Amino acid sequence: MGKLVLAVSMSLDGFIAGPNHSVENGMGEGGDRLHDWMFQSEGTALPNRSASEIDGRQSFKSDTINADVMQDYFDSTGAFLMGRRWFDHGEGPWGKNPPFNVPVFVVTHRKREKLVKGKTSFTFVTDGLQAAVREAKAAAGEKNITTGGSDIPRQLLQAGLLDEMLLSIVPVLLGRGIPLFDKAMRKHIELEKISVIDAPGVTHIRYKVLK
Numbered sequence: 001m002g003k004l005v006l007a008v009s010m011s012l013d014g015f016i017a018g019p020n021h022s023v024e025n026g027m028g029e030g031g032d033r034l035h036d037w038m039f040q041s042e043g044t045a046l047p048n049r050s051a052s053e054i055d056g057r058q059s060f061k062s063d064t065i066n067a068d069v070m071q072d073y074f075d076s077t078g079a080f081l082m083g084r085r086w087f088d089h090g091e092g093p094w095g096k097n098p099p100f101n102v103p104v105f106v107v108t109h110r111k112r113e114k115l116v117k118g119k120t121s122f123t124f125v126t127d128g129l130q131a132a133v134r135e136a137k138a139a140a141g142e143k144n145i146t147t148g149g150s151d152i153p154r155q156l157l158q159a160g161l162l163d164e165m166l167l168s169i170v171p172v173l174l175g176r177g178i179p180l181f182d183k184a185m186r187k188h189i190e191l192e193k194i195s196v197i198d199a200p201g202v203t204h205i206r207y208k209v210l211k
């Protein structure tokens with residue numbers, strides 16, 4: 001059985017996107033800085049993926065450590081779980097070939113028909129987070145379910161459903177934006193460090209969530 005893993009890029013002061021995020025500016029003001037370690041403006045380096053498979057504009061960086069982290073992110077994932085805002089902000093930039101290439105389950109209050117783009121399917125789940133997790137588990141099989149953003153991971157943590165967190169910590173203080181954790185999380189949660197990868201421009205720390 002796979003694990004439910006949060007993988008997210010975060011500023012040192014705890015933000016996963018900048019302020020004033022919108023469909024036009026999905027990562028908010030200054031938020032793209034959090035993905036500098038991942039993207040470059042031209043060329044492609046991630047094995048088995050072309051630039052057009054990412055979003056037609058950007059491709060993965062060629063430094064080996066970060067490329068390996070990204071490769072593992074995709075290889076280990078059998079299904080993605082995302083909130084509606086991540087989807088709404090990503091739909092345009094992802095273009096015709098979103099990078100996921102596995103089933104994606106979007107937790108939302110707003111019904112929408114299943115969408116298939118390239119090798120990625122998006123299923124809009126309107127009967128709650130637990131139902132979305134069940135569907136994602138069935139689709140992922142032995143592989144992991146990977147999630148991102150902040151709203152969904154917080155709910156998963158509160159419900160005791162999150163198994164691991166891969167925090168890619170970027171040495172920048174954004175000052176404002178979408179925090180990964182907020183005051184609404186009134187639960188004491190202990191984590192155990194599994195691994196630390198010191199890579200160019202980012203430190204990847206993997207934690208196990210103790211239950």
Ligand SMILES: NC(=O)c1ccc[n+]([C@@H]2O[C@H](COP(=O)([O-])OP(=O)(O)OC[C@H]3O[C@@H](n4cnc5c(N)ncnc54)[C@H](OP(=O)(O)O)[C@@H]3O)[C@@H](O)[C@H]2O)c1
Binds near residue numbers: 028084086089150
């Ligand atoms: N730094 C990174 O690595 C990273 C990674 C991914 C995304 N992001 C950024 O993170 C932001 C999105 O994350 P977010 O935490 O703000 O939002 P999110 O989790 O993507 O979406 C929140 C929305 O999902 C729906 N939702 C959440 N829980 C629900 C539930 N239990 N039942 C039904 N619907 C539910 C609601 O939308 P509706 O009511 O409208 O349906 C809610 O407003 C974007 O700016 C994205 O670009 C950053």
